Amino acid sequence: MKHYTSIHDIDNIKAWVEDAKALKQDPLKHIELGKNKTIGLLFFNSSLRTRLSTQKAALNLGMNPIVMNVSGDAWGIEFGDGTVMNGNTAEHIKEASAVVSQYCDIIAVRAFPTLTDKVKDESEHVMNSFKKYASVPIVSMESATGHPLQGLTDAITIAEHTKVTKPKVVLSWAPHIKALPHAVANSFVQAMQKMDVEFVIANPEGYNLSPEITGDTPIIHNQEEAFANADFVYTKNWSSYNDYGKVLNTDSSWTITKDKLGEAKFMHCLPVRRNVVVEDAVLDSDSSLVIEQANNRTFAAQLVLKKILENNK
Amino acid sequence: MKHYTSIHDIDNIKAWVEDAKALKQDPLKHIELGKNKTIGLLFFNSSLRTRLSTQKAALNLGMNPIVMNVSGDAWGIEFGDGTVMNGNTAEHIKEASAVVSQYCDIIAVRAFPTLTDKVKDESEHVMNSFKKYASVPIVSMESATGHPLQGLTDAITIAEHTKVTKPKVVLSWAPHIKALPHAVANSFVQAMQKMDVEFVIANPEGYNLSPEITGDTPIIHNQEEAFANADFVYTKNWSSYNDYGKVLNTDSSWTITKDKLGEAKFMHCLPVRRNVVVEDAVLDSDSSLVIEQANNRTFAAQLVLKKILENNK
Amino acid sequence: MKHYTSIHDIDNIKAWVEDAKALKQDPLKHIELGKNKTIGLLFFNSSLRTRLSTQKAALNLGMNPIVMNVSGDAWGIEFGDGTVMNGNTAEHIKEASAVVSQYCDIIAVRAFPTLTDKVKDESEHVMNSFKKYASVPIVSMESATGHPLQGLTDAITIAEHTKVTKPKVVLSWAPHIKALPHAVANSFVQAMQKMDVEFVIANPEGYNLSPEITGDTPIIHNQEEAFANADFVYTKNWSSYNDYGKVLNTDSSWTITKDKLGEAKFMHCLPVRRNVVVEDAVLDSDSSLVIEQANNRTFAAQLVLKKILENNK
Numbered sequence: 037m038k039h040y041t042s043i044h045d046i047d048n049i050k051a052w053v054e055d056a057k058a059l060k061q062d063p064l065k066h067i068e069l070g071k072n073k074t075i076g077l078l079f080f081n082s083s084l085r086t087r088l089s090t091q092k093a094a095l096n097l098g099m100n101p102i103v104m105n106v107s108g109d110a111w112g113i114e115f116g117d118g119t120v121m122n123g124n125t126a127e128h129i130k131e132a133s134a135v136v137s138q139y140c141d142i143i144a145v146r147a148f149p150t151l152t153d154k155v156k157d158e159s160e161h162v163m164n165s166f167k168k169y170a171s172v173p174i175v176s177m178e179s180a181t182g183h184p185l186q187g188l189t190d191a192i193t194i195a196e197h198t199k200v201t202k203p204k205v206v207l208s209w210a211p212h213i214k215a216l217p218h219a220v221a222n223s224f225v226q227a228m229q230k231m232d233v234e235f236v237i238a239n240p241e242g243y244n245l246s247p248e249i250t251g252d253t254p255i256i257h258n259q260e261e262a263f264a265n266a267d268f269v270y271t272k273n274w275s276s277y278n279d280y281g282k283v284l285n286t287d288s289s290w291t292i293t294k295d296k297l298g299e300a301k302f303m304h305c306l307p308v309r310r311n312v313v314v315e316d317a318v319l320d321s322d323s324s325l326v327i328e329q330a331n332n333r334t335f336a337a338q339l340v341l342k343k344i345l346e347n348n349k
Numbered sequence: 350m351k352h353y354t355s356i357h358d359i360d361n362i363k364a365w366v367e368d369a370k371a372l373k374q375d376p377l378k379h380i381e382l383g384k385n386k387t388i389g390l391l392f393f394n395s396s397l398r399t400r401l402s403t404q405k406a407a408l409n410l411g412m413n414p415i416v417m418n419v420s421g422d423a424w425g426i427e428f429g430d431g432t433v434m435n436g437n438t439a440e441h442i443k444e445a446s447a448v449v450s451q452y453c454d455i456i457a458v459r460a461f462p463t464l465t466d467k468v469k470d471e472s473e474h475v476m477n478s479f480k481k482y483a484s485v486p487i488v489s490m491e492s493a494t495g496h497p498l499q500g501l502t503d504a505i506t507i508a509e510h511t512k513v514t515k516p517k518v519v520l521s522w523a524p525h526i527k528a529l530p531h532a533v534a535n536s537f538v539q540a541m542q543k544m545d546v547e548f549v550i551a552n553p554e555g556y557n558l559s560p561e562i563t564g565d566t567p568i569i570h571n572q573e574e575a576f577a578n579a580d581f582v583y584t585k586n587w588s589s590y591n592d593y594g595k596v597l598n599t600d601s602s603w604t605i606t607k608d609k610l611g612e613a614k615f616m617h618c619l620p621v622r623r624n625v626v627v628e629d630a631v632l633d634s635d636s637s638l639v640i641e642q643a644n645n646r647t648f649a650a651q652l653v654l655k656k657i658l659e660n661n662k
Numbered sequence: 663m664k665h666y667t668s669i670h671d672i673d674n675i676k677a678w679v680e681d682a683k684a685l686k687q688d689p690l691k692h693i694e695l696g697k698n699k700t701i702g703l704l705f706f707n708s709s710l711r712t713r714l715s716t717q718k719a720a721l722n723l724g725m726n727p728i729v730m731n732v733s734g735d736a737w738g739i740e741f742g743d744g745t746v747m748n749g750n751t752a753e754h755i756k757e758a759s760a761v762v763s764q765y766c767d768i769i770a771v772r773a774f775p776t777l778t779d780k781v782k783d784e785s786e787h788v789m790n791s792f793k794k795y796a797s798v799p800i801v802s803m804e805s806a807t808g809h810p811l812q813g814l815t816d817a818i819t820i821a822e823h824t825k826v827t828k829p830k831v832v833l834s835w836a837p838h839i840k841a842l843p844h845a846v847a848n849s850f851v852q853a854m855q856k857m858d859v860e861f862v863i864a865n866p867e868g869y870n871l872s873p874e875i876t877g878d879t880p881i882i883h884n885q886e887e888a889f890a891n892a893d894f895v896y897t898k899n900w901s902s903y904n905d906y907g908k909v910l911n912t913d914s915s916w917t918i919t920k921d922k923l924g925e926a927k928f929m930h931c932l933p934v935r936r937n938v939v940v941e942d943a944v945l946d947s948d949s950s951l952v953i954e955q956a957n958n959r960t961f962a963a964q965l966v967l968k969k970i971l972e973n974n975k
Contacts, residue, residue, distance in 0.1 A: 072721075072722075074721060104710075109710075110710035119937065120937040122839045127710065127933030128933075128936050131933065139715055140718075
């Protein structure tokens with residue numbers, strides 16, 4: 037593995053989950069591995085968990101994190117090929133990635149989708165441009181179509197909390213007032229498809245994720261039916277994929293309630309809008325794993341950075 | 350002491366002042382204490398001294414500081430209980446504090462008051478929410494009603510510079526064009542009330558601080574009378590407390606001049622508007638202790654962090 | 663050397679170039695030199711290379727970098743002498759520099775020119791105020807009239823890549839849609855004037871740099887004539903100096919093309935607007951040294967910091 041920008045960069049998710057659990061037991065064990073190495077964290081978008089946990093992961097490996105808000109701190113970046121740059125962008129990604137590669141041993145990038153241009157978003161032009169023009173490994177801290185550090189985190193959390201050999205996991209859409217990306221949902225689907233779980237997706241009609249992603253995974257439009265006997269309910273809003281980037285409804289009948297949840301554990305990547313996506317009674321109960329998930333972000337990131345550092349020794 | 354969010358968290362201010370003076374003599378003595386520990390500095394508002402001195406204090410203890418501008422870097426935070434979050438806030442303080450607690454061994458927070466809602470400000474809803482929902486110690490880097498790192502700093506500075514056993518200290522209001530918080534003044538009052546000093550407050554009518562804070566401390570509306578025989582004149586603007594958050598006057602007769610100051614030392618927490626709050630002749634003279642105060646910010650913060658780290662070993 | 667704010671602070675550019683090349687061979691050799699020392703990087707303006715390479719340079723010397731966007735993170739700074747500060751600025755540079763000096767062993771500052779007030783810009787009021795009021799060394803990360811870390815970088819890069827004893831170096835103006843500072847061009851001119859090179863400047867009429875800077879250096883208004891037999895073509899846009907800060911033309915006949923360049927190496931400080939300043943065919947060819955230049959920013963900064971640390975031991 038050179039880069040980590042997709043769940044498909046995980047060769048063996050079960051082994052990775054075990055490795056991450058071991059790191060969590062002894063986070064400072066490899067503090068010499070990243071000594072005098074620098075990781076650049078480049079944010080095109082807001083972040084709390086990713087921003088802090090990736091820094092923490094790097095520090096646990098002895099690395100020096102350098103954080104930059106690309107838009108606010110630096111220059112507008114141009115991604116087009118052959119563009120005459122007489123507009124708002126002042127620096128081309130070709131130069132930006134090559135240059136940053138010389139100051140950082142690893143570059144981590146967060147770049148959300150437009151949600152208006154499906155072709156552009158699916159081309160992953162930001163992340164792929166970094167991979168193309170940088171000379172060092174690239175880690176996705178969420179791109180247009182995936183959030184693989186979150187997906188790995190979620191696999192770890194499910195492995196830690198399952199009480200059965202093959203748990204039933206449901207990914208459920210929930211309402212939200214804004215148009216949100218598909219990235220977290222996509223990476224969760226891809227992670228679950230690699231795990232030894234019974235996995236179904238629950239979403240209203242019109243909200244099916246990309247069929248390229250969902251593949252053979254059952255999609256159920258009846259939330260109650262999907263939730264039957266669930267061990268884990270992973271909740272996330274996303275905007276429509278077919279009617280790309282649109283909010284088709286904010287149907288509060290899809291809000292997650294304690295009643296619907298039953299004995300299942302509740303998961304969400306955060307941030308979560310309380311009483312819109314999920315009611316307080318769920319988040320404030322022992323059924324919620326959201327804080328534990330956030331904690332595992334550190335160890336997912338640390339495992340990825342550790343593997344990259346080891347590959348490049 | 351678990352948290353440090355008020356001058357009242359200081360059990361023995363004289364002992365703390367001596368401890369801080371000792372740290373100042375040998376700032377790197379405890380560089381192993383915070384090794385591999387992380388402090389998160391969360392800013393809801395602007396900062397120069399606090400931002401830099403708290404990082405410096407953490408570095409002197411071997412800690413890794415992680416700095417975040419909450420509003421710009423992360424998500425709008427919701428503090429209301431039971432809110433249906435379908436507005437501008439994307440993350441609830443319950444999740445935010447619990448999550449950050451997992452990446453940081455100490456969380457330091459700056460959150461200014463609204464100055465429009467006295468009840469909300471006096472409830473210290475931001476700082477208290479962090480204390481309630483975080484699982485690690487919270488340090489105030491200035492909250493709605495107090496700036497206890499500044500208050501401790503000021504106690505240290507007065508102790509260093511006094512030439513008499515029981516100096517006379519005056520806290521004087523001075524004019525300013527904007528509505529400013531009461532936090533610095535409040536913490537200074539509370540610190541002086543614990544010190545062995547003769548302490549009076551000078552402010553125009555309508556500018557009395559909260560009587561809960563000032564208690565028995567004499568309040569004098571005649572600046573000249575208050576300044577008589579003063580050893581230290583601590584100057585600060587604040588907006589009206591009674592007519593909450595209002596600028597009632599910008600009376601330049603309250604500006605601090607060299608004439609008024611006499612033999613007293615001048616103190617101010619900075620930033621200070623020259624020739625509005627105080628004339629150049631004071632700031633540019635040997636009577637001014639403002640730079641020395643700013644220097645002591647490092648050692649006040651370092652003492653607080655040291656005590657917290659020692660309590661949590 | 664106490665401060666580094668001008669190419670004229672270099673006593674012997676050939677020796678410095680050799681020192682920087684040695685650092686580049688063994689960047690971590692002096693990692694103990696800056697141990698427990700702090701450098702404050704204060705940005706009044708955007709930055710990518712400078713922001714990252716100066717941090718990297720500091721880390722290579724074992725220093726702790728503290729980065730601050732002055733405008734966004736802290737307070738509006740007043741530079742005027744005797745100002746009644748009842749406007750938008752909240753803190754005077756006198757206090758700001760003295761205060762930051764107490765938290766940082768070196769202060770690095772980026773502050774661009776107004777490009778509307780030539781007298782103010784040429785007075786270098788920001789950089790000179792820091793030098794005047796700070797008690798620690800000041801490093802320019804680009805000021806109103808110079809970018810000496812870039813100039814040193816460029817000298818290193820030319821020394822590394824020249825194949826002849828005395829190469830011909832051309833500084834060529836190129837078009838741009840926005841009014842840009844003269845700083846990079848000025849420092850490049852000053853650096854070349856100290857190097858053993860044949861040096862000419864090519865720019866359209868109306869675009870001569872300050873005669874104080876250019877001195878005896880030939881200025882040629884015919885780009886083709888200037889480029890004849892060039893070994894290095896250093897390209898940069900700048901706004902008019904005579905008609906101060908104005909964009910007199912955006913004449914694309916001055917755009918650098920592969921044709922014009924011939925056998926010469928292409929240099930630019932970046933960021934560069936592709937197909938406005940220079941065509942893709944140049945940047946994407948082996949003739950371009952721009953990425954290597956950016957790499958050398960680390961070693962130029964590291965040399966400057968090393969010299970300052972050694973002077974202050």
